[in-house]
Amino acid sequence: AQTARWRRTVGPSGRIGNGRPEPTCPSQGEMLDSARAPRWRRRLLWSLMSEPSERFIQAIVLGREIIDASSGLCELRLDVVPEVAHAGQFVCVGVEAQDGVMVERFISLASPPGAPARLLVQPGDVGFVGDPSRLDVGDVLHVSAVAAGQLTLAEVPARPTLWLLAAGTGLAPMAAILAHGVPVRFGAVVLVHAVRRPGQLAYRAAFEAAAAESALRYLPVVSGDGDFRGPQGRIPALIDAGRLAEAAGVALDGPSSAALICGSAEMVVDVRAALARAGLDCDPARRIVVTEF
Numbered sequence: 079a080q081t082a083r084w085r086r087t088v089g090p091s092g093r094i095g096n097g098r099p100e101p102t103c104p105s106q107g108e109m110l111d112s113a114r115a116p117r118w119r120r121r122l123l124w125s126l127m128s129e130p131s132e133r134f135i136q137a138i139v140l141g142r143e144i145i146d147a148s149s150g151l152c153e154l155r156l157d158v159v160p161e162v163a164h165a166g167q168f169v170c171v172g173v174e175a176q177d178g179v180m181v182e183r184f185i186s187l188a189s190p191p192g193a194p195a196r197l198l199v200q201p202g203d204v205g206f207v208g209d210p211s212r213l214d215v216g217d218v219l220h221v222s223a224v225a226a227g228q229l230t231l232a233e234v235p236a237r238p239t240l241w242l243l244a245a246g247t248g249l250a251p252m253a254a255i256l257a258h259g260v261p262v263r264f265g266a267v268v269l270v271h272a273v274r275r276p277g278q279l280a281y282r283a284a285f286e287a288a289a290a291e292s293a294l295r296y297l298p299v300v301s302g303d304g305d306f307r308g309p310q311g312r313i314p315a316l317i318d319a320g321r322l323a324e325a326a327g328v329a330l331d332g333p334s335s336a337a338l339i340c341g342s343a344e345m346v347v348d349v350r351a352a353l354a355r356a357g358l359d360c361d362p363a364r365r366i367v368v369t370e371f
Contacts, residue, residue: 134172134220135160137195142214145198146277151247153188153280154197154213158221162191164230165258166251166338169195172220173213180220186340187225188250190257195221198250198280227251229338231261233367237336239328240264243313243349245272245341249280252340256285260292264336268295268326272313272341274302295326313345314352332357339368 141155160169168186175181189196199213213219229251234240240261242252249271260267273279279298289296299313300306309316309325316322323330335358339349346368358366 133222133224134170135223137219137221139213139215139217139219140194145280146275148275149278150201151278151280152199152213154199154219156195156197156219156221159192159194160187160221160225161223162187162225164232165190165254166230167225167227167254168251169225170222171197186227186229186248186250186254188253190254193257198247198253200247229340229367231255234336234338236263238265238334239326239330239336240267241322241330241335241337242267242269243272243337243339243341244270245313245345246278247280248340248342248345250340252338253281255338256288256294260288260294264293266293266295266326266328268297268322268328270297270299270313270322272299272301272345274300276300276303276306295328297322297325312348314348317349317352317356330356332359337366339366 135158137156137158139154140157141153143153143155145151145153166186168184170182171185172180172182185197185199187195188198242255244252252269252271255261256267256269269285271279271285276298279300282298285294285296288294297309299309299311299316301311303310309321313322317330320330329335330353335356337353337358339346341349350366350368353366
């Protein structure tokens with residue numbers, strides 16, 4: 079494995095290599111206190127400070143499924159099983175760029191704890207992958223041995239309804255959380271997945287099948303196809319208009335709801351603001367837990 083030259087991009091998502099500067103913490107941009115931080119942050123601090131050869135394990139792509147050819151969205155199946163404490167966490171992935179530099183990216187796992195890693199990825203505009211066909215069966219990646227992150231059910235109090243609000247590849251941690259079924263401590267779980275085109279609705283058939291036989295409510299949302307039969311637009315506007323609650327058939331308010339959010343930084347800010355208007359606050363009840371890419 080190459081360890082001499084490394085650079086890091088940020089964000090626990092599948093949008094690869096956008097070249098943004100490195101923060102001190104990939105999800106919140108805040109300083110990590112190794113003495114007082116929760117276990118996942120202490121592990122992440124160790125990961126960021128260790129030599130790449132010490133914190134990465136080599137992984138081989140065993141499978142590659144194209145989900146949407148026009149955008150390059152695909153799922154990669156790897157041959158490694160990272161140490162994952164809770165479904166919804168992310169790993170650091172290193173891929174060799176064309177200039178020979180090993181570039182790191184934080185990517186949420188779409189697989190549950192104990193399962194071989196699955197990544198939902200899409201090429202970025204300034205990527206170290208560039209052409210998504212470069213990542214194919216047999217290619218070598220480098221994956222952090224230990225996952226981290228707080229977008230997990232361990233952070234959420236029990237409420238009648240859990241809202242899983244995802245945009246694009248932000249669906250990955252939600253898929254990991256739902257991999258073993260709907261969490262029983264919630265009366266209903268509503269999965270909202272927002273994309274531009276219907277073809278980008280990853281795992282749609284699986285979620286529709288799960289919704290037919292469990293307490294899961296699956297709401298795909300499309301913003302760029304006027305012919306789509308279902309909610310159209312952006313999640314914040316749909317929350318403000320009451321259309322998500324109407325489509326799910328459950329209330330979206332402070333007393334009854336908790337939420338996990340994963341998407342771009344802009345999406346996270348806008349959705350949190352819309353949820354605040356609906357009566358949900360982040361602190362101190364931890365009713366909203368977020369991660370961004």
